[in-house]
């Protein structure tokens with residue numbers, strides 16, 4: 001790759017405003033370290049590859065959960081369903097910093113010991129494989145040791161600064177065509 005003069009980055013407010021238009025499902029990332037549970041709400045989650053099954057989460061270094069996730073070496077991604085906005089708010093610290101985040105919902109363990117939300121739309125129980133330092137955040141890549149789809153509920157969404165639900169359409173489902181899409 002030819003070396004070029006670095007181009008200036010876009011102003012952060014422009015980036016934040018534009019990224020606000022990007023709609024994501026709302027996840028709660030949990031871990032267990034030395035017998036204690038920790039977790040935070042996160043939308044920065046993405047599939048990386050399916051074979052082996054790996055995903056990434058971007059976690060702010062300034063929070064409590066960041067250090068605990070790295071120390072534990074494991075984490076669980078709980079994709080919230082559309083009835084779990086309160087859980088999303090609790091794990092974002094929006095119900096107060098003294099609110100017991102794990103008091104909402106029922107929790108179990110799967111493969112790693114990280115708390116798994118029983119009624120989540122989907123869960124991915126992961127072991128950390130790589131951590132990439134990116135200024136304020138760590139990009140944490142996990143290998144999925146267990147993945148489960150919950151009861152039929154749609155995922156909770158967040159975009160344009162609001163929690164949202166999927167709007168149902170009357171269109172035909174994609175059926176077999178969905179199977180042939182490559183992610």
Ligand SMILES: Cc1cc2nc3c(=O)[nH]c(=O)nc-3n(C[C@H](O)[C@H](O)[C@H](O)COP(=O)(O)O)c2cc1C
Nearest residue numbers: 040041042043044058059060063064065092093158
């Ligand atoms: C909709 C939404 C999405 C969020 N996504 C992320 C995220 O992807 N990564 C992150 O580090 N924090 C994210 N946050 C902020 C954390 O949930 C929040 O700072 C939390 O209180 C951190 O908890 P902790 O200090 O226990 O780590 C998000 C908050 C909201 C409301």
